[in-house]
Amino acid sequence: MARNEDFDLPDLSGRRVAVPGGTGGVGEGVVRGYLAAGADVVVPTRSQERADEFRRLLGDAAGDRLHLVVHDYTTFAGAEQFAQEMTTRLGGVDAVVAPIGGWWAGKRLWEMDEADWNDAFVELATTHVAVMRAFVPRLADGGSYALVVGESASFPVPASGLVSMEQAALLMMSQVLHAELEGDRRAFALVLGPVRTRLAAGEADWIGADQVGAVATALTAAPEFTGRTVHLHDASDAEKALELIRTGG
Template identity: 45%
Template structure:
């Protein structure tokens, strides 16, 4: 590893929308361990309080929780403006927003399902990118977390796949438009072992390992405009070796 090309995260400010979630928790913990100040916005004060407990007193000192949503362009703009005012700069954003849903074929989808699983999540991702990317520090990065279903259709979970595909294309469009001015990447995850699903195949990543990968992406200038596919532990090992090179 060349320290001249890797940025320390000690004085960095990292925003993790979705940090209260199953995967987000591991991302928050990994950035705190790496020395960053981590800001987690949420619609729910009780989920923020639960996150602080899960992280524990040893690491929670640099965890800053903000009871604020980002469901609309206005809300995300207000959030980003407030964070820049309060913290002075935003270095990295890792958006781990949205979750799993299944049970209906596309032709059975209701208005409510579509709104909740596609429209609300896609709008939040777009609102976050729209408000935060232009405010990132010059050496900052934006990473969006997606699932395997964004590249492969799953029967009875089609609207999750459609939202994930839109999210990946949003990242690619950002890359095309930014032309290297800021680093943007996505992590495409396989199934993740987490607090809601503590068991699983030993090849699956844990949410803490997703965090390790997200920290690696934030610290590695050569990783830019990429799909970082992390289906299993072997993929993670290869990605981390590349980040350490």
Template identity: 30%
Template structure:
């Protein structure tokens, strides 16, 4: 039997990844995790200056190649352009992490067409288009991994998140179709569904003990997710450690959805 090195299965040296929503919260942690695994990166977000600052830091800390493409994912043309430019940056991509997302909390009776359309555009249409365009190139190359960041709110209803929960539920199914159609060409597609993640935004929303307590009591592990909990799951799905994992929604919620 051939000896197996466990760390090598997570090694992404020489791989190329596009990460959307790269400059905030979870996205930045995903970027740093993939870079630490040796992955070259194309970073995307709306603000060019923030992207450049992050790229410089990641290059300095990890010595990987990093390019940036600013894009507004609520715009279909911008999303199509991002796919083309990201594929051209390093002559192809091995990993796509659709992390960018928006949420505009509203009660069902207050939902307006503008916020609904923007939420679905960023949270569903953009990863669908990127999955299609990047997935096509991956299929031609015979390998690749697509990781879509969904949410537990896509499987368990969350008040005041009508559009958000709808978009994340649809993203999980879109992931399964990507897995079904691209799998025969060697391309895997999976999603990650966290509960509350204690990014800066998570701290602002859930940092108060009075608000957090009722939610925490429903999580068997007794805590919210840290960014590294989710980026570790993304690394697993991006790497050869998950070579036979395809079409799965990996829940990262401390057991919240098991109750």
């Protein structure tokens, strides 16, 4: 798998970036990308033990610009407290990348029960909305909010319909957010195909988690890009997206 040093990353020195969901497989690639680009990166974790584990996992990449915060950001109140703590600690927020997700499978829609609905749709959607509403008002001028979802947002996945529904709702949230921001701050979405991570070796043509990080950093550094839904089905799509962003296409 390519590492961040293999990409021509922008200089994001001094930028303050929040990555809720950053300790996951995709999130790790995002965190590595922003750290390699020079940004200060804030990542919430559920426990100090998880924070210590993630710092060990990152190794040399985890310098003093990585800020691990023990915080539950999954509720409106929790997300608000997390955003306030980051603002107090670093003086503001320049970008948010939200690779918050989960998977649910095994039942057709009419076979789900209330617990399935809450776990696969309500709780995940609530977390995304809570984070968005807490951070967007705090974004600096020209700041950006990047939603990360899977391709199931765009097509039905039998026996995983709740995931498709939840991801589609979030993708619309990103589009509405772009329309309501009216240009002073930016919103875009990354729609991912299968991703190679430390948790899933995958196939050679799958997009790599570090490629996701490279695309996210490039979008943060490109003020002319806003309101875009960037589809990254495979590794070649990531390469094309990076070239497009760099050339201002």
